[in-house]
Amino acid sequence: MTAAGPWGLAWRRLRRNRAALLGALLLLAIAGACFLLPLGLALDPFATAPALRHAPPSGAHWLGTDALGRDLLARVLIGGRTSLAVGLAATLASVAIGVVWGGAAGLLGGAADEALMRIVDFLYGIPYMFLVVLVMLLFADTARGQALPVFVALGLVQWLTMARIVRGQVLALRGSDFVLAARATGASAARILFRHLLPNCLGPIVVYATLTVPSVIILESYLSFLGLGVELSWGQLVAEGLAVVNPIDSPWWLLAFPSGFLATTLLALNFLGDGLRDALDPRG
């Protein structure tokens, strides 16, 4: 048996977790479908066909069509690109802010730590959706329905927990011998943070980031639902599907398929996140 580092051990534990593997595979399949299928099938999410209003799923339109006769499969796949991209980009933004903020607080300590963390406390007290809506307003004219403001708004409110996690880890590691040794050799604060402390915090960061992606996708879908979101995303498609639900003759596919894709993706991400947490942090 070969010696395995901590990452090797974690990988071994992750491989044995069937739910996490299933989540990863589902995620790959959905992402692959969203990014590759539209190329192969030459689907157009915006091509209207008035004759095909609310056509149920068929051989020509696998998932049916909407009120303007647009192909739902194309819309779901292209919308998936947006939802996944928003989730990923906003999470990266939140990781970047949270790591720098929390790392600085933990490393500097004292008054700076207090100041930085009180600001986090204050922002925690404001319901985040409130901030998201206000930040979205900033971009109202320039990019109506485009993705950038959504990335910014969601990234801006999602970094708080990350900052707390990183600060806690840095505080716990700051007094350890290897940091003392690095300091004794004259390493700068930035070098200690990025070369010595952060690699040791990577586990919790990865886990929390994986769990941030689904919560950002949910948030984006709420914004779309309120009419403030991105043009053509899963959230917007679900909202459109909801609008046509009625007791007599519902075009059920308009609600079922976008919700199905959204829910499957979120479940898969949560499975993967839980598995990663178990793999990287055997104690918790």
Next chain:
Amino acid sequence: MTFALLLVAALAVIASLAKLPLGATRALGAAFLAAGLFAALRHPLGDAGGALLALAMGALAHRFAPPRVLRRVAFLVPSFALLIAVTTALMYLAPGSPFAQERALAPSVEAALRERYGVPENAFGFFRIYAERLLLAGDLGPALKVQGRTVAELLAPALPVSLALGGAALLLALVLGVGLGVRAGLRPNSASDYASMGLALFGISLPAFVIGAGLVIVFALRLGWLPVAGWGGPASAVLPCVTLALPYAAVIARLARAGIVEAMRQDFVRTARAKGLPESAVVWRHALRPALLPVVSYLGPAAAGILTGSFVVETLFGVPGMGQWFVKGAINRDYPVVLGTALFYFGLVSLFNLAVDLAYAWLDPRTEQEAA
């Protein structure tokens, strides 16, 4: 630019509060409490009565309230100022104005409107007018887009609706989550454990409006047991309340499960069992209190989340609560309406966090000793 400075200054005040010695924090917390009560009470009770009651409450708090609570109160007043400043800054930075119409107004007309409603061109001026009106007259100002109504008149009917919906949802989430979580955690890795945790994962993963849509289709459209939407009578509250509560019940169930699993491994549980206590007494008297600490600390964020979740749920079910006013106000650039809802949400979350602090001190006496 001036706004950036204002924000930095307000943040600096909040940050420096943290370094105050305990005695000063106590005094400041009590003073802020008295000042806040005075501002709130002077209109219903008159100047003298309000001052008297506020001073008495402040003195009582200074003498008896736990330091954790006083520290939170000390943060509250600058936090409110900061909240108004941040919200004002964001709204003024956003393109568009409350007086934008299809046909551009004559500059003199717009100037007159701005003067009449207390919404000058620059954000600083607005902040000053708003703060003065709020502190001196206890007035939330006029609504800009709903002719002839004040913000207070708009929000007053929505307040009990939002409070009832949010309170019921929070209670439901707590009962459901703790019940499921404790049940699962007492028999880890059993079938019922996997079933409840699988259910919880669904609750966390699905957006509220997908859950809500599913509930509406099943219980309102197919079975016809409950109304589809609207607000009137208990039956109409069931679906919005359940929709709002489920995601939080799921998180609470996971926390309670982890907590109880951890608690059942502790030495004091072994001691309790060794004394020959029945299992129910071991769980209820000994294990439950420490096991629920993570749930209690989650209640603050959960309350904030349920309030914002209500933006979506209120829209989905057509509930006439605060959320719709915030969303409408933000889209219409109705500054006083947005600020009024902001104050309401922040105040409610702060009050709730205070209650959570008190509950935490009762559940875990060690935190009190650390703070002192």
